[in-house]
Amino acid sequence: MPDGALPVLDVRGLKTVFRTRGGEVHAVNSVSFMLRPGELLGVVGESGSGKSVTMMSLIGLLPSPPAEVRAGQVMLGDRDLLKIGPRALQDVRGAKVGFVFQDPMTSLNPVFTVGSQIMEPLMRHMGMNRAEARKRATELLALVGIPDAQKRLKAYPHQFSGGMRQRVMIAIALACDPDVLIADEPTTALDVTIQAQIIELVKDLRQKLGMAIIWITHDLGVIAGIADRVMVMYGGQVVEQAPVAELFADPRHPYTRALLKTIPSLTGERGARLQVIEGQPPIMTAEPVACPFRARCAHAFARCEAENPQRRAVDDRPVGLGHDVACHWSPEGV
Amino acid sequence: MLDASPLPLVRVRDLKMHFPIYAGLLRRRAGEVKAVDGVSFDIMPGETLGLVGESGCGKSTVGRALLRLYTPTAGSVVIDGEDVATLSPEALRKKRPTMQMVFQDPQASLNPRMTLAAIISEPLDEHTDWSGERKLDRVHELMDQVGLNRAFANRYPHEFSGGQRQRIGIARALALNPKFIVCDEPIAALDVSIQAQVVNLLEDLQERLGLTYLFISHDLSMVRHIADRVAVMYLGQIAELSPRDDLYARPLHPYAQALLSAVPEPDPVREATRKRIILTGDVPSPANPPAGCNFCTRCPKVFDRCRVEEPRLAEVEAGRFVACHLYGDTNKTAG
Amino acid sequence: MLTFTLRRLLLAIPILLVISLVIFLLVDLAPGSPMAEIPLTVPPDVRQKMIEALGADQPVFVRYLLWLKQFFWIEPMTLYDGWFGTSIVEGQQRILSWQSRSPVFTIIGQRLPQTLIVVGTAYLVGIMIALPIGIYSAYRQYSFFDQVGTLFAMIGFSVPTFFSGTLLIIIFAVWLGWFPTKYDTMLEVTDWQSFLQQVKQMALPVMTLGLANAATISRYMRSSMLDNMTMDYVRTARAKGMDEKVVVLRHVLRNSLIPVVTVIALGIPSIFGGAIITENLFGVNGIGAALIGAIHANDLPMVQTLAFIFAVLIVLFNLIADILYGLLDPRIRYD
Amino acid sequence: ERGTDGEVKLTFPQAVSIMNPYLTGGTKDIYAASMVLEPLAGLTPEGVLIPKLVTEIPTKENGGISEDMTSITWKLLPDLKWSDGTAVTADDAVFTWQYCTDPAGGCSQATKYEGVASVEAVDASTIKVTFSGPKANPYTAFVSALAPLLQKKQFEACLGAAAPTCTDANNMPVGTGPFMVTGFTVNDTVQMAANPNYRDPAKPAFATAVIKGGGDAEGSARAVMETGEFDYAWNTQIPPETQESMKAAGKGEFVVAFGTLVERIEMNTTDPDPALPEGERATAKHPHPILSDIKVRTALSKAIDRSILVEVGYGAGGKPTCNVIPGPEGWASDNEGCIAQDMEGAKALLDEAGWKDSDGDGIRDKDGKKLHILYQTTVNPIRQDFQALIKDWWTELGVDVELKAIDPGVFFGGDPGSPDTFQKFYADVEMYANNSESPDPESYLGQYQCKNAPSPETQWQGENINRFCTPEYDALYATLATTTDIAARQEIAKKLNDMVTKDSMIVVPLVHRGTLSAHSNSLGGVQINAWDSEMWNAADWFRVK
Amino acid sequence: MTDASAARSKPASPLRDIWSQFRSHKGAVFGLCVLGFLIVAVLIGPWLWVPEKLTVAQAIKLKNQGPSFRFPLGTDQLGRDMLGRMLLAGRISLAVGMVAMTIAIVFGTLIGILAGYFRRLDGPLMRLADMFLALPLIPLLLVMVMLFRDRIASLIGPELGAFTLIVCAIGITSWMATSRIVRGEVLTLKEREYVIAARSIGVRPKRIILRHILPNVVSPVMVAATLGVADAIITESVLSFLGLGFPPDFPTWGRLLYDGLQYMQVYPERVVWPGLAISLTVLSVNYIGDGLRDALDPRIRGR
Numbered sequence A: 001m002p003d004g005a006l007p008v009l010d011v012r013g014l015k016t017v018f019r020t021r022g023g024e025v026h027a028v029n030s031v032s033f034m035l036r037p038g039e040l041l042g043v044v045g046e047s048g049s050g051k052s053v054t055m056m057s058l059i060g061l062l063p064s065p066p067a068e069v070r071a072g073q074v075m076l077g078d079r080d081l082l083k084i085g086p087r088a089l090q091d092v093r094g095a096k097v098g099f100v101f102q103d104p105m106t107s108l109n110p111v112f113t114v115g116s117q118i119m120e121p122l123m124r125h126m127g128m129n130r131a132e133a134r135k136r137a138t139e140l141l142a143l144v145g146i147p148d149a150q151k152r153l154k155a156y157p158h159q160f161s162g163g164m165r166q167r168v169m170i171a172i173a174l175a176c177d178p179d180v181l182i183a184d185e186p187t188t189a190l191d192v193t194i195q196a197q198i199i200e201l202v203k204d205l206r207q208k209l210g211m212a213i214i215w216i217t218h219d220l221g222v223i224a225g226i227a228d229r230v231m232v233m234y235g236g237q238v239v240e241q242a243p244v245a246e247l248f249a250d251p252r253h254p255y256t257r258a259l260l261k262t263i264p265s266l267t268g269e270r271g272a273r274l275q276v277i278e279g280q281p282p283i284m285t286a287e288p289v290a291c292p293f294r295a296r297c298a299h300a301f302a303r304c305e306a307e308n309p310q311r312r313a314v315d316d317r318p319v320g321l322g323h324d325v326a327c328h329w330s331p332e333g334v
Numbered sequence B: 001m002l003d004a005s006p007l008p009l010v011r012v013r014d015l016k017m018h019f020p021i022y023a024g025l026l027r028r029r030a031g032e033v034k035a036v037d038g039v040s041f042d043i044m045p046g047e048t049l050g051l052v053g054e055s056g057c058g059k060s061t062v063g064r065a066l067l068r069l070y071t072p073t074a075g076s077v078v079i080d081g082e083d084v085a086t087l088s089p090e091a092l093r094k095k096r097p098t099m100q101m102v103f104q105d106p107q108a109s110l111n112p113r114m115t116l117a118a119i120i121s122e123p124l125d126e127h128t129d130w131s132g133e134r135k136l137d138r139v140h141e142l143m144d145q146v147g148l149n150r151a152f153a154n155r156y157p158h159e160f161s162g163g164q165r166q167r168i169g170i171a172r173a174l175a176l177n178p179k180f181i182v183c184d185e186p187i188a189a190l191d192v193s194i195q196a197q198v199v200n201l202l203e204d205l206q207e208r209l210g211l212t213y214l215f216i217s218h219d220l221s222m223v224r225h226i227a228d229r230v231a232v233m234y235l236g237q238i239a240e241l242s243p244r245d246d247l248y249a250r251p252l253h254p255y256a257q258a259l260l261s262a263v264p265e266p267d268p269v270r271e272a273t274r275k276r277i278i279l280t281g282d283v284p285s286p287a288n289p290p291a292g293c294n295f296c297t298r299c300p301k302v303f304d305r306c307r308v309e310e311p312r313l314a315e316v317e318a319g320r321f322v323a324c325h326l327y328g329d330t331n332k333t334a335g
Numbered sequence C: 001m002l003t004f005t006l007r008r009l010l011l012a013i014p015i016l017l018v019i020s021l022v023i024f025l026l027v028d029l030a031p032g033s034p035m036a037e038i039p040l041t042v043p044p045d046v047r048q049k050m051i052e053a054l055g056a057d058q059p060v061f062v063r064y065l066l067w068l069k070q071f072f073w074i075e076p077m078t079l080y081d082g083w084f085g086t087s088i089v090e091g092q093q094r095i096l097s098w099q100s101r102s103p104v105f106t107i108i109g110q111r112l113p114q115t116l117i118v119v120g121t122a123y124l125v126g127i128m129i130a131l132p133i134g135i136y137s138a139y140r141q142y143s144f145f146d147q148v149g150t151l152f153a154m155i156g157f158s159v160p161t162f163f164s165g166t167l168l169i170i171i172f173a174v175w176l177g178w179f180p181t182k183y184d185t186m187l188e189v190t191d192w193q194s195f196l197q198q199v200k201q202m203a204l205p206v207m208t209l210g211l212a213n214a215a216t217i218s219r220y221m222r223s224s225m226l227d228n229m230t231m232d233y234v235r236t237a238r239a240k241g242m243d244e245k246v247v248v249l250r251h252v253l254r255n256s257l258i259p260v261v262t263v264i265a266l267g268i269p270s271i272f273g274g275a276i277i278t279e280n281l282f283g284v285n286g287i288g289a290a291l292i293g294a295i296h297a298n299d300l301p302m303v304q305t306l307a308f309i310f311a312v313l314i315v316l317f318n319l320i321a322d323i324l325y326g327l328l329d330p331r332i333r334y335d
Numbered sequence D: 001e002r003g004t005d006g007e008v009k010l011t012f013p014q015a016v017s018i019m020n021p022y023l024t025g026g027t028k029d030i031y032a033a034s035m036v037l038e039p040l041a042g043l044t045p046e047g048v049l050i051p052k053l054v055t056e057i058p059t060k061e062n063g064g065i066s067e068d069m070t071s072i073t074w075k076l077l078p079d080l081k082w083s084d085g086t087a088v089t090a091d092d093a094v095f096t097w098q099y100c101t102d103p104a105g106g107c108s109q110a111t112k113y114e115g116v117a118s119v120e121a122v123d124a125s126t127i128k129v130t131f132s133g134p135k136a137n138p139y140t141a142f143v144s145a146l147a148p149l150l151q152k153k154q155f156e157a158c159l160g161a162a163a164p165t166c167t168d169a170n171n172m173p174v175g176t177g178p179f180m181v182t183g184f185t186v187n188d189t190v191q192m193a194a195n196p197n198y199r200d201p202a203k204p205a206f207a208t209a210v211i212k213g214g215g216d217a218e219g220s221a222r223a224v225m226e227t228g229e230f231d232y233a234w235n236t237q238i239p240p241e242t243q244e245s246m247k248a249a250g251k252g253e254f255v256v257a258f259g260t261l262v263e264r265i266e267m268n269t270t271d272p273d274p275a276l277p278e279g280e281r282a283t284a285k286h287p288h289p290i291l292s293d294i295k296v297r298t299a300l301s302k303a304i305d306r307s308i309l310v311e312v313g314y315g316a317g318g319k320p321t322c323n324v325i326p327g328p329e330g331w332a333s334d335n336e337g338c339i340a341q342d343m344e345g346a347k348a349l350l351d352e353a354g355w356k357d358s359d360g361d362g363i364r365d366k367d368g369k370k371l372h373i374l375y376q377t378t379v380n381p382i383r384q385d386f387q388a389l390i391k392d393w394w395t396e397l398g399v400d401v402e403l404k405a406i407d408p409g410v411f412f413g414g415d416p417g418s419p420d421t422f423q424k425f426y427a428d429v430e431m432y433a434n435n436s437e438s439p440d441p442e443s444y445l446g447q448y449q450c451k452n453a454p455s456p457e458t459q460w461q462g463e464n465i466n467r468f469c470t471p472e473y474d475a476l477y478a479t480l481a482t483t484t485d486i487a488a489r490q491e492i493a494k495k496l497n498d499m500v501t502k503d504s505m506i507v508v509p510l511v512h513r514g515t516l517s518a519h520s521n522s523l524g525g526v527q528i529n530a531w532d533s534e535m536w537n538a539a540d541w542f543r544v545k
Numbered sequence E: 001m002t003d004a005s006a007a008r009s010k011p012a013s014p015l016r017d018i019w020s021q022f023r024s025h026k027g028a029v030f031g032l033c034v035l036g037f038l039i040v041a042v043l044i045g046p047w048l049w050v051p052e053k054l055t056v057a058q059a060i061k062l063k064n065q066g067p068s069f070r071f072p073l074g075t076d077q078l079g080r081d082m083l084g085r086m087l088l089a090g091r092i093s094l095a096v097g098m099v100a101m102t103i104a105i106v107f108g109t110l111i112g113i114l115a116g117y118f119r120r121l122d123g124p125l126m127r128l129a130d131m132f133l134a135l136p137l138i139p140l141l142l143v144m145v146m147l148f149r150d151r152i153a154s155l156i157g158p159e160l161g162a163f164t165l166i167v168c169a170i171g172i173t174s175w176m177a178t179s180r181i182v183r184g185e186v187l188t189l190k191e192r193e194y195v196i197a198a199r200s201i202g203v204r205p206k207r208i209i210l211r212h213i214l215p216n217v218v219s220p221v222m223v224a225a226t227l228g229v230a231d232a233i234i235t236e237s238v239l240s241f242l243g244l245g246f247p248p249d250f251p252t253w254g255r256l257l258y259d260g261l262q263y264m265q266v267y268p269e270r271v272v273w274p275g276l277a278i279s280l281t282v283l284s285v286n287y288i289g290d291g292l293r294d295a296l297d298p299r300i301r302g303r
């Protein structure tokens, strides 16, 4: 991964809120990250930490109302996706940015054939005619490992198993050779042998097609297997970000550290009890003024109450490119 | 192991659950989906039996048939001395507090129109005559137990993230202090920090209340942590049933081997070097299972006999039951 | 699919027989007699003779059996004779209207075209107005357009056709003089001129009925669209970068149309049944006008036959709606 | 000149069902048929007989009627042809008589041939009708639109039970009238063309005629008076206000035919109390507890202001009346005593009868029984207005009035199983209209004979709705049946009229109603007629240029 | 932010929640106000607005007047005060509309739920619905009225009897659409996991239906209810027109509308008032239904 390459996606200070009856929910607070070409960025974090909302905010997929992107910049190449307006955004979605959602059962339209759903973006973005699109769709299906692709184009989603549907979703997302593929927990609804198939597939495709990928998941095992870099989110914020090996070897944020300890292993020692992170995730009804993790943090001190920590680099690489963390505390001492 | 120990809490014998397919002019039965086709196992009091297997292999169906949410086609399910499979509706209802379930899909298993408090207290409404105050206390207690903020009591399911929703489901199952809980992939949608809490919680509860679990999951590392014994299911049948440590150390059935190798490890170094057995193809349809061994269509070690003769679940080592011709004919069979 | 259809058709036969009996008894029990329109100056004994001549003095069951025979044997055979020049049932009494002494089926044959043209056009027009309104109202829920659409629909429901029809007559026929108020059933469309005239004379009844139809269907369309608008696949379509138009008009609409199409199919029998008040108001000599006339004149054979045909259509279109559902929704397959 | 004026378009609120007047009672059918089928003689608007297919009206003077009044002989016009070109002969008349008197045929005009012993064809053009006894009014058979001539050739196969099955003949009868049927849609449209064999070569002026049916009175009137789509609308009974506004459009005019139609209130002389056992309820066994007293009946009549009723309900289409036989001239009694409302007199009468408001609740009572009256009629906007007004007046008298409106199909249906028929009369008073179909009211007056009272024994059939029964009336009526002198008959009729109205107040006439029809200004020659079909002179109609 | 030891929060009353959401629905509030106004008007109106007592002769002179201070809505062809009649008519029409609609809805929902939930009842009940759909309405009503009018009238008096009969007649001839829709919904709801979850807790069918199924069929039922009110009011007018309805001196909106038709051209206000009243009622019921549907759905309520 050439460190100096220009990022394909550069997100700065993204803020998204939901207006609800109970007031505003600040789901995403000043999230910044960048994605370099060909890189696979893993995003982990607690449920509700704003992973999905962040990604959907990027390309305007959140229903508005209630969602509102308050601030930030999403540079895809040299364009700010938050500024270009809905029409231009449509040209980006599916073409430059592909999206794979968590639930393959409901994410495909039940009344259209799989083929037509794959062909749609091809005809929309690549200007293909039907025949071309069909040909390409067949290739795509074969690419994602569905045998007998020609015939399967005519099948309806309900005739596919969950794993196959997820492959179809991936085929759709890949259809127009996007620069960025965002996969929002693509394997959570599947089980391990199928998950293994999908992961192999994505690895394979990445090698062949060389696009940048954002992979959201709960599963640190999956991240360990495929990611180049990892971004850890908590309470709507990025709390730590590092190359995958560094993160697993030297986690800096108390949350990341705790997280890594909670996971049972398939092969290692089997402890009597799993490590847990005590306490509850924060309720994000106001703009955060303090560290969102402080209530559950073993190392919290006065400053954590008073000031929301900024991301700082752990070493000499700039924030966002190397290893950085948003914490007032550091293992070496404050 | 099956006959040496005291009386099992749950004793399943040759459980079959066939869903009929109707066809024809007079809606005759035209065939069946053999979702579960002859499953036998015991669960000792206080034990956790892990049930793993691919999607659609019939894990949930086993779980539901155990609780008589489906009426089994054949077989018996003796829970705490009573055959649940044949109980009368009223007796069954009385029996329900003993056996509970945590569901797979946290979104779908919660009524979107009920508040969290109402959902959790529903079993209490049904089976106790407690005062509102007392129920509320219990609800709050349960919410604490499963790690839900008390302030959420009046929220609706859609206002929670996936993980939080599942904890509501667990709280509901715990409400009546059951003896036996079927956990149908209860942690699948939870994030890791919560998974740990929940699993610890389940373990605590087991310790404190002597609960017995059937723990259905596809997270093999978690099953390793929580289960005492593990049954690996494939296409409506049990492929291997072994004590946990034996299984993870040395899986016998080719399917169990593939499954274990597919589990990702949260360690980039080891992940990079590990060898996986990637199975090809999908599970055959349970309405039309292959002749011979169920796994023969995907098995990397398949040989001729597999395609004609169905292997029986047999004890090949002490306490280890496998249904595979690789291990030859053995004398003892389970059940 | 075929067997499903056949099975349903077979099942329909006993139901229809029961319905026919119930209708017969009901119509018969209803007070009033075919002599009500006879002037009071006709003395009772003459009335009695007239009733005997009609066969109206026979016991109910005799008349029912006769009617059954006429309906299921003589009438179809008459048709057969007419086609093939045979004379299987020549001379046997067909179902005769008490009011006009003409065969009921001849009258229906004369009237059906008018009903189909006028009421059918109105239904089409109604659908054509309703769908866009429903779609847009749902897409912009609570917008000004939605509110106006709602208002329009509500007015459509709440204004009886006798009122809206008269209002349209006063505006378009009396004040503006654009359209005639009486439908000329003898008009034959031969050239442009007569076609224009036909269009003109259909304008008012079609407007009256179209308004009422559009109101209902647009409501269904709206709510069905709203249901589908929040589905996951809609998000997928947006993520693919599809135009808003494609998302709404292809993905959402196609799914939303499934229930609406069945509702539309269920409404089709009412086309055959005619629009009683509207037909009467504009002098369209359709089935509806025939029915109300027959009811007023206590023309039992006519009422009975029409009601039964109507029942057959309802049963039939229920089946068609089911089949349509299966055709439109690939998830549903009737075995 | 025949056929030069194009098309004449008529509209009827009720559509034509059948073109054979012998198989229908519906006025709409009879009127439509009258443009095609003709009787031997018709009646003028004045109620005078005129020859149609015959050379002259037979009388005793010209020898057409036998001295003993037992036979009448008609002579057909020479060279008379059916519209299909065949000759009209006396055989057709004989056949027509056979047709209507066949017991299995259910002929609705059977009364027209009542008392006819035989009809013979003396020769090809001479018809002799013989009665079973002396017939005071011999002009019933083959007279007026109700009893026209049928063509034997066409109807020969339709005698008796076969009558209803002859659909073609019933719908498209061959006639001698100015028009012949060219197209017939049941309950919708009758299409007609000028009869090429009509006896007057210059008539009719119109080449074709159309009768479109259906809708309501208002729509029919509008189609003539406002939109001008039609030339003639029959029976356009609409409120006076609407009449005025339609007239203002200037496209046509309303015409009224006054026959003998009288809107009246009938008083029940028997007790309709639901508490009475079925079979005794509303029978002569139990006289009415309130209305048996003539004072009460008179008081109720006096309280009504008939001119207001006319103004509200009919306008030019009605006149206040106190008679059941309000016309024609000569037959009507000059009784006008009820026209002026007399509220005070009515109150006094009730006081006198012992009905006093003893408890001050505004309702009179006697012996602890309230003066409560159930007042029923059919559903009809004008009748409901009348009910409202009359209820007001009666309430002012101190009567508690309960109203009920019944579907006309049920009310007039005569179904013995229904409690709501006018014959059963399960009410204290009821309102409807009735008329004599011919100027001579003999059969009409016969209604009030004792024997005609409906009762369970007669399956509740019978025209003596009030169960009025006095020997004097029956006796006087018997003399009417044998009196042949017109003047004497008229005297008797007036007496009979008075007996049921002003003398007994059994029948309380309200309004003498005309039938209101509308014709466009461009239709000439319309002469409205209450005694025969309104289209009686359709041959003379023409387009005003 | 997080406060695990938060003072125990009483469960907020769901009614209050629903009400607060309902209040935020402008249309619903409008509907409630209009309907409330109409109901209050017809309930206490006849006491507040007592039309002058006129003799027939006086009244006739004042017939067909336009609106004025003396007669705010004008007079009819008999010189009766229209406002007074509208108010009286509204009482009956509103009552008939609401009660008949309620009967139809309750009946339809009940049958729909039974058919959808209990497999064995499905066939028979749906055939019953088919049959009712196929029956000719007018003869059916005629028979019902013939058979029962006198009996009911002798029990509870002519007016109340007519009311009961009409309301029942309309109710039991208009439940079919609702029951079909409800059945369809129930069939899918029954397989939802939360219903299975409830079964696994041992919740009795009655409570499953009440708690889990019923609230989820509210929205289609609301639509049906809206249509039901309008239908009932209009059917009542048709019944009155056929002589099956109330005694003729009882005005109803439907009847006033029908009566006014004849005068529509000359005195358009005669049809405008009852027409407006019916439309307003239907419109407000619709909006209330909309609001209620949203208010009852927590997913929407959240917005």
Ligand SMILES: Nc1ncnc2c1ncn2[C@@H]1O[C@H](COP(=O)(O)OP(=O)(O)OP(=O)(O)O)[C@@H](O)[C@H]1O
Residues within 6 Å of the ligand: A018, A020, A025, A027, A045, A046, A047, A048, A049, A050, A051, A052, A053, A054, A066, A284, B159, B160, B161, B162, B163, B191
């Ligand atoms: N429509 C909505 N209305 C209100 N709040 C919302 C809505 N959608 C999301 N949120 C809130 O936004 C926050 C972030 O949600 P998000 O879905 O991004 O979490 P996540 O990290 O993707 O969680 P998971 O792993 O469970 O998918 C959560 O607190 C959630 O409650």
Ligand SMILES: Nc1ncnc2c1ncn2[C@@H]1O[C@H](COP(=O)(O)OP(=O)(O)OP(=O)(O)O)[C@@H](O)[C@H]1O
Residues within 6 Å of the ligand: A191, B019, B033, B034, B035, B053, B054, B055, B056, B057, B058, B059, B060, B061, B062, B104, B286
């Ligand atoms: N009600 C039913 N009717 C017919 N077939 C059914 C029914 N329920 C389940 N099946 C079938 O039975 C088989 C086993 O289903 P089951 O839900 O038990 O699988 P599972 O192992 O729980 O899968 P997952 O991991 O996806 O939950 C599947 O093929 C399924 O299609």
Ligand SMILES: [Mg+2]
Residues within 6 Å of the ligand: A051, A052, A053, A184
């Ligand atoms: Mg998410």
Ligand SMILES: [Mg+2]
Residues within 6 Å of the ligand: B056, B059, B060, B061, B104, B184
């Ligand atoms: Mg499962």
